[in-house]
Amino acid sequence: MGNSEILVDATAGVQKRKIFSAEEIYQLELEKVFGRCWLFLTHESEIPKSGDFVTTFMGEDRVLVVRQADRSVKAFLNSCRHRGNQVCRAESGNLRSFICSYHGWTYGIDGSLINVPLEKECYGSPVDKTNLGLAPVAKVENFNGFVFGCLDPEAPSLREYLGEMAWYMETFTSGGRAELLGPPLKSVLHTNWKLPAENFACDGYHVGWTHAAALKVAPAGPLGQLAGNTGINTTEAPGIQIATRHGHGFGCIWNAASSIHRGTALNDYLLSKQPEVAKRLGEWRGKLFMAHWDATIFPNCSFLYATNTFKVWQPKGPGEIEVWTWSMVDKEMSSELKRNVQKEAIRTFGTAGTFESDDAVNFHGCMRTNRGPQTRKGQLTNSMAVGFDKTHPELPGVISELSFIGETAGRNFYRFWDEVMDAANWDEIRAANSHWTEDWLAPETRDTNGNGRNQSDHFEHRQTQVAGK
Amino acid sequence: MASASVSPDLHQQVLQFYYREARLFSGKQYRQWLEAMVDREIHYWLPIADLRYRADRRPPPEFVPSIYDDNYDDLEERIRRLETGLVWMEDPPSRIRHLTTNVEVYGTDVASEFDSFSNFLVCRNTEDTDETLTIGAREDRLRLRDGNLTLLRRKVILGQRVIKDTNLYFLM
CATH class of the missing domain: 2.102.10.10 (Rieske [2Fe-2S] iron-sulphur domain)
Structure with missing residues (x-):
């Protein structure tokens, strides 16, 4: 942040409440996050x-x-x-x-x-x-047809900025196969832009509880079984959390593609394309092709792969956003399937969506409490499964294999938010590229030079950094 | 589309139909509305369009995004979700009030079907202080069968390009 206050300790998984409500922090975000990121x-x-x-x-x-x-x-x-x-x-x-x-x-x-x-x-x-x-x-x-802009001429290329996230997104965008159906739906939410961005990056935890009603009437399946957050009924880990450089990340549930949509048309289509994807991009991305993803591209772009919704959270002050929502389809789909996918995507995550309507009450509730001068002091947590974040022999980025329900990608979101708010310029951010995970990863995967730090060391390290400015 | 005016009796019957609908909506008695007032062949539609210059000659998009594009079963599923008791936004419940005005009714090529135009105002109060107004128009096709009217088609038209309410999960 460039001042004496620590706002995020991503290693412990905590962030100060004020980052969601303070006007001066929001004004800095417009310069340092929105003025510099893609x-x-x-x-x-x-x-x-x-x-x-x-x-x-x-x-x-x-x-x-x-x-x-x-x-x-x-x-x-x-x-x-x-x-x-x-x-x-x-x-x-x-x-x-x-x-x-x-x-x-x-x-x-x-x-x-x-x-x-x-x-x-x-x-x-x-x-x-x-x-x-x-x-x-x-x-x-543009990345496979998705057009991004950046206001900072010193920023890395879009491809470098997306980094390892691009490797994952190739799964469904390679060759420009994905497209968006617009114009976008637009609606106001009284919340801070980081709350839905964080939610889409990592929050499988809320699905069973926040969306209990929608899940009760949704088709039974990998997602339907989550209703009520009473247990996860599978014999193996149902999915993973993935975090990549520059704050991007997602949670995925294996074999859950299209499980929010009714009918089998989308699933049948994806199954018909899956062998080709697996052959061209390898076994892991073949598996990801049939998974359901909740993802955020830092800072304010989120999507649900296989629910086919694509969103931008447009900031309108610290406590307000506009939600812009497109439907995401595959160009090779028949017109009939595109129409069906668009209908299902909007029915669930549009402005009157069966799932979308559940989220606003919580996003709003997380904000309205901050009017209380005592309430807004202190910190909030993103510490689920801290210690399980690791590198993986085949998957790029930082992975938690404990469950798709986790906060790995959320910690990563705030980690990069803190870094970009702190950095004087892109050169400083680039300089950290080679060791961005060193003070984060679980002990057994820290590098052999002993660069890992425990949580209290991290806090001291950060305080030293800040004091030195 | 609209051709001839209808009898005062039928006009009165349509007004009663809309007032009853507004009362059921205001009481969130959506299932009663569905079962008593809605045709099995209903198409309930709320399309959106972006702001374009008048001289824009481009056709509308092939796949028009619609906030509602519901048939009978879609509406029934939405109502069933509300009935689960698990919609946290509705507990404590929101308060909602529907007003219906500017009703015009016309005959169509089909003797038992009528086109109508109406305006509506919905005031929704959520939590302790939140209040939103949604004002719009409706183009309906009504069907008269055995003396009873049912809603066969509804197109909802809103002036808000950016929806000011946090969601439109209420019927209009």
Whole structure:
């Protein structure tokens, strides 16, 4: 955080309550997290043609994302260089130019200023348009069709940023096979953006209790049996937790693909594709292809693979977000199956979703308590199965094989949040790449140089770091 | 679509139908509503659209996202979820009030079916202080059978692009 206060001890799995409610922390997040990390913008399938555009947010900045004549995608701050007015007021469309509604300044789809009305008559001399184009988003890149932007020119490439998470996401996105069906549903939640992001990264724990009602009426199966959180009825570990560099992570339940959807159409489709995926990407990703995933790409993009919902948590202050929800399908699916998958995804995780509706009461409840000046002191925990986080001979990242119910990916989320809030720049973050797990992993998997630390050592280490600033 | 006005008696019957529906909704007596007032062939639909410029010539998306795209069994399942007693948001219960206004009724090509337009206002109170208003329009197809009206199709139209309530898990 760059001050004397420790806000996160990810090794112990605790974080201060104030990170969810303090306005000054939120303002820093807009700079240090949303101003520097890669953020989801759109999917290529939403803007297929030259001049196609969507408008969205990067943190609280309004941005315009446009398909160029050369098929590349550019993004700009959606703000006229004259008085700052929003140059594009639609959510999507196809245009040859963007005309500001205030005085008519006109920008090309490449962001360049191409016309200033009454220039000759009223400016006296020609306006130098070369420096008055729309401010570009520093980097726009896509991963298998998913378009992300980054406002920091010093950031690593999207591929490096996704890192090991990209290895996992190849499972269902390779070759650009996944696409999103928009426009997104949008709704307000009175919560901090980190709560749902953390929830999607790791929280299999809440499924059986929060969603007990939805599970009671859902199809019986690997998820249905969780209703009531009374026990997990399987003979083997039902899944794992996975955490990767830069705060990304997910929990997966083996052999649970499509288990929230009714009917067998999606499962039959995935089964028909599974042998090819296993052959091309190997046995583990073949297994992951038939798993159910709850995942977060740091900071604010989450998805449920095999429930086919894809979300962005747009921050609107420390205590409010907009939830944007797309349905995620495979391009090769028949139109009938796409429609069916979209219906099931929205029925469960849309704005009136049978599962979605359960979450708001808790996300809201976690926030409204913080109005109490005594309540908001202290810390909250993310310590489930601390000590079980390990490296794995075949799976990249940090893995907990104890259960899909865990907080490994949650600890990782706050670990990176703390790191990015603390770091002066991307070079500092890069410098930690080679040893980002050293003070974290369980003793038996620590490196042979004895770099592992126990929890109290970690706290002292962090305090020394902070004191040295 | 709408052709001829209907008799005052039928208009009165439709008004009574909507007032009864609003009363059942306000009491969350959704199963009574389903069983007494809804046709087995119901399509209950709440599509969404993004904000586009008037001159936008692009067709709507092939797969229109819909907050509700329910048939009879889908509605029944939603109601069954509420009846489990495990919906924490409803315990303590929210309070909800439905108003229905601006009712117009017209005959159609089918003698036993009528089109109607109406507006609604829903006020939902949750927890101790939270209150949301949802205002919208409905385009309904009603069916008259043995003197009883049932709801055959409903399209709900909302002005909110970003839904201000935390969810729309209530019927409109």
